[in-house]
Amino acid sequence: MKLPARIAVPIALLTLAACAPQTSGGTATTDDKSGTLRVWLFQEVDNKPKEKVVEQAVAAFEQRHAGTKVEVEYIPVDTRAQRVKAAFNDPKSAPDLIEYGNTDTAGYVKDGGLADVTAEFGAWDDAKDTDPTARASVTVDGKVYGAPLFVGVRALYYRTDVFKELGLTAPKSQDELIATAKKVRKAKPELYGLAVGGAYTYGAMPFIWAHGGELATVEGTSYKAAVNSAAARKGIAAYTSLFGDDNCPAAKCAQMGGNATVTAFASGKAAMAIGGDFSHAAVEAGAVKGKYAVVPLPGTAPGSIAPAFAGGNNLGVLRNTSHRSLAVDLMKQLAGKDTQGRLFDAMGFLPTYTDVRQQAARKQPFVKPFIDTLGAGAKFVPASPGWGQIDASLVLPTMFQEVVSGRKDVNAASDAAAGKMDAAFAAAR
Numbered sequence: 001m002k003l004p005a006r007i008a009v010p011i012a013l014l015t016l017a018a019c020a021p022q023t024s025g026g027t028a029t030t031d032d033k034s035g036t037l038r039v040w041l042f043q044e045v046d047n048k049p050k051e052k053v054v055e056q057a058v059a060a061f062e063q064r065h066a067g068t069k070v071e072v073e074y075i076p077v078d079t080r081a082q083r084v085k086a087a088f089n090d091p092k093s094a095p096d097l098i099e100y101g102n103t104d105t106a107g108y109v110k111d112g113g114l115a116d117v118t119a120e121f122g123a124w125d126d127a128k129d130t131d132p133t134a135r136a137s138v139t140v141d142g143k144v145y146g147a148p149l150f151v152g153v154r155a156l157y158y159r160t161d162v163f164k165e166l167g168l169t170a171p172k173s174q175d176e177l178i179a180t181a182k183k184v185r186k187a188k189p190e191l192y193g194l195a196v197g198g199a200y201t202y203g204a205m206p207f208i209w210a211h212g213g214e215l216a217t218v219e220g221t222s223y224k225a226a227v228n229s230a231a232a233r234k235g236i237a238a239y240t241s242l243f244g245d246d247n248c249p250a251a252k253c254a255q256m257g258g259n260a261t262v263t264a265f266a267s268g269k270a271a272m273a274i275g276g277d278f279s280h281a282a283v284e285a286g287a288v289k290g291k292y293a294v295v296p297l298p299g300t301a302p303g304s305i306a307p308a309f310a311g312g313n314n315l316g317v318l319r320n321t322s323h324r325s326l327a328v329d330l331m332k333q334l335a336g337k338d339t340q341g342r343l344f345d346a347m348g349f350l351p352t353y354t355d356v357r358q359q360a361a362r363k364q365p366f367v368k369p370f371i372d373t374l375g376a377g378a379k380f381v382p383a384s385p386g387w388g389q390i391d392a393s394l395v396l397p398t399m400f401q402e403v404v405s406g407r408k409d410v411n412a413a414s415d416a417a418a419g420k421m422d423a424a425f426a427a428a429r
């Protein structure tokens with residue numbers, strides 16, 4: 001999903017299987033070359049700029065396809081699951097093309113809802129410049145089920161005025177990050193050194209990955225939880241060490257999610273926060289405008305960059321559409337280089353094409369740390385339909401919160417989380 005309104009295996013493993021049973025609608029037998037195309041896109045907090053970009057793309061599409069009309073509906077992100085599931089099972093009311101969160105890919109494929117567009121994607125000129133991480137987010141079992149629309153990653157926001165006052169520099173390793181956070185808190189107890197959240201899974205994941213851990217590993221045609229491996233436990237211990245009176249008190253921070261940590265930074269209550277490229281506007285609108293900078297979140301080795309979760313959204317053609325060719329062409333129009341460039345200008349959505357991203361960095365230098373983070377190697381969630389259950393059940397937030405609260409130690413909490421993850425993976429086979 002779009003990240004602010006919403007851990008992982010190597011990207012190469014994302015192509016592992018998720019089968020696609022028939023929905024009640026099945027695959028359409030017709031491919032009409034005219035008529036009305038229905039599109040569902042996500043409603044943003046400030047949607048007008050997005051609407052203008054989409055209107056331009058739709059107008060160009062309609063001009064190329066005489067006799068074709070496009071109807072766009074903007075749907076709430078929070079209720080997407082019910083709408084999309086119903087659409088998969090009722091072709092008469094279903095759209096032809098949808099925007100969907102990249103963590104939903106495997107589940108939608110298992111439900112039989114998305115069309116396999118591997119051939120069309122492979123023949124598309126723009127696709128050759130798609131970032132490998134973004135391409136992986138539309139790939140299941142080696143087949144492509146859509147086109148990436150934008151990608152989002154997180155980096156380290158820090159207060160330049162506070163760091164200058166205290167004689168600090170941007171941390172170059174995770175040990176230095178933790179030590180710096182605690183130095184700030186000691187010198188300025190009214191601030192969190194680094195705002196962290198027990199419910200901020202996407203902020204915690206880089207600590208697991210930087211220590212060599214994974215969320216899950218491949219086992220046959222499914223996955224085996226790995227959050228209780230020795231390496232993952234080191235990352236969990238590092239992240240949870242930031243919850244305490246010497247940085248971010250557990251009583252306040254254990255329940256915080258990503259939005260709350262960014263809000264704490266933007267409002268001047270924290271010296272550092274892990275935020276996304278999509279957090280930039282909120283920070284700019286806050287009390288710290290003009291008093292902060294962004295660098296990649298450091299890894300364990302000095303000078304290294306911690307792997308970040310590659311979030312974002314995709315576009316997918318529904319399997320039961322009766323306008324497959326037109327829907328694929330509209331998908332290319334809306335997710336093509338020109339439209340992604342316009343969406344960056346209008347909304348700040350980070351393009352999925354490496355060349356368009358470089359152009360974006362030249363226009364807006366603030367995105368460079370995020371592009372550097374992507375270039376260092378981002379990670380994604382397991383390509384299993386079971387991931388949706390793991391995410392919805394708050395398995396990882398519960399693990400972090402159990403450690404932070406002292407109810408369990410790292411070993412016991414990670415073992416419990418791994419058990420829940422394995423059950424979800426097994427149920428999704």
